[in-house]
Amino acid sequence: TMDKLWLRGGFPRSFLADSDTDSAAWREGFIRTFLERDIPQLGITIPSAAMRRFWTMLAHYHGQIWNASELARSMGLTDKTVRSYLDILSGTYMARQLQPWYENIRKRQVKAPKIYLRDTGLLHSLLGITDQQNLFGHPRVGASWEGFAIEQVLMSARPPEAYFWATHSGAEIDLFFLHRGKRYGFEAKFSETPGATKSMRAAMESLNLHHLWIIHPGTQAYPIDNDIDALPLKEVSGIFSAE
Template identity: 60%
Template sequence: MISRSETTAAINTALGRSRVVALLGPRQCGKTTLARQFVPSDSPNYIDLEDPLSLARLDEPMTALRDLTGLVVIDEVQRRPELFPVLRVLADRDPLPARFLILGSASPALLRQSSESLAGRVETVTIGGLALRDVGTETMDSHWLRGGFPLSFLAGSDADSFGWRKNFIQTFLERDLPQLGIGTPAATLLRFWTMLAHYHGQVWNAAEPARSLGVNESTTRRYLDLLEGVFMVRQLQPWYENLKKRQVKSPKIYFRDSGLLHQLLGIRTPAELLTHPKCGASWEGYVIEELLAQAKHDEAYFWGTHSGAELDLLLISHGSRIGVEIKRMDAPRLTPSMRIAMEDLKLERLTVVYPGTKRYPLAEGVEVMPFREMCAGSHSIVLGESR
């Protein structure tokens, strides 16, 4: 089994200070495997709401849960939203005989229910698939192509991985989303999702997809919010302030899993990826997801002006601004856009991430960093602190 030590540590920390911890992420990303490291699946303290026996146990939820002690895991909790008021009562007991780790497939309804019923009692830990730090930087090419879903990454061949992702998308649209109460036809969402693959790394414009689908712009925004709510895409929001410049104020769109992006683009092999027109955008999104998964930051944005200056990633941590520029080239150089970003945004430093092997300075406060070194090292590299 692949160790996900940093994720496990984050769950342990949350359990140490919170009465209820919600572990959220897309289906098949490894939530259940992680939870079973804390409570074995054959324990009475492990309740899987996709198991008919567990569902039967919770016909009377207060009776079933109130006598349990220690850590209690409830998997796929969004299937029984009526449990949240019960969990609120159980979490308020003093002394507290049990803490709860609840697992959910990233449903907006789940987040709403938990925030309404468990306000002040629940801490959320959000995960995706396997990160590069989990599987080792030597696997980067395969990890980028296949993505981080465990069964996709660990498949016996690229063809098997591609087939798994195809089936995942079909099942996700036809079964998982309807179970979350989403009634949009699967064929419509597949068309939209496929269109979205071509927006990966670009500023969102609702007008073109709306015309293609024959719907209004508010409908496409709702589809986009839906896919973001189930952790399939990321809307990276723009940073803008009074700079006396026309700045971009629409989000950029990124797929959170590079493997799903490649499946929808029809990319099956490393050779096809490297020659595809979206190769650069794919790598940019892949790097952004890996950095956001490990960088210590309070907020993350991109920045751009209508005159062409831009910054791929702006991380804000404890009031400091750290810029990240992503370049898929052999030897990045200092550009006018980097100088403008340093000056206009008053960056503490700017890190240029590239796929090479050498680390070198470009200017005062600007350094080129190999991507593998960032992922193999600590978070502090991203934030420009001493190693």
């Protein structure tokens, strides 16, 4: 089920575990093995405790604009070192650096990537989230949902390139890509009855989007505005398979 996939992530032994406790234990073992064995086997010599600390910090920044200086200060490291740590996690498919799109428009646009942990099960382990009750009560639940929705959309659409878009005045869209020559936007909202916002309408206009979907955890698909629809995450695959 979608809720189980969101909580436990997509690694088969985590997803198929007999209980949430067993799933969390498997993920903890995976993280330890990845840091202590897999990374050194790639010829990378970083103390596992330092990388674990960085990975955990990154979990708290999940869904935010990358700020190397802020993370470096928090960890007492150089900007260059935290950048190299991020590149290691991105290169091993643990993290996603979603790049910004910029148009030649008269707006100051964000030019740093947004950072996500690609597997929400690992994200939840690093945040200390063990079950659905923990997840729904956690301050990062919205960011977790955003990353989960983005990964599911990208798995369905498989665009060669994907971006987010944001301006310094606050207009933004979580996900943007071209599909068969048309411009599509996606916004993830952890609400069963999401509506359109001023920010979404600004993105529609500035990016000349063909369509914008608001991806939510509910069960109902419904129109919101011209070319803006609310869509349950479980129905995302239908957008592209129908073409």
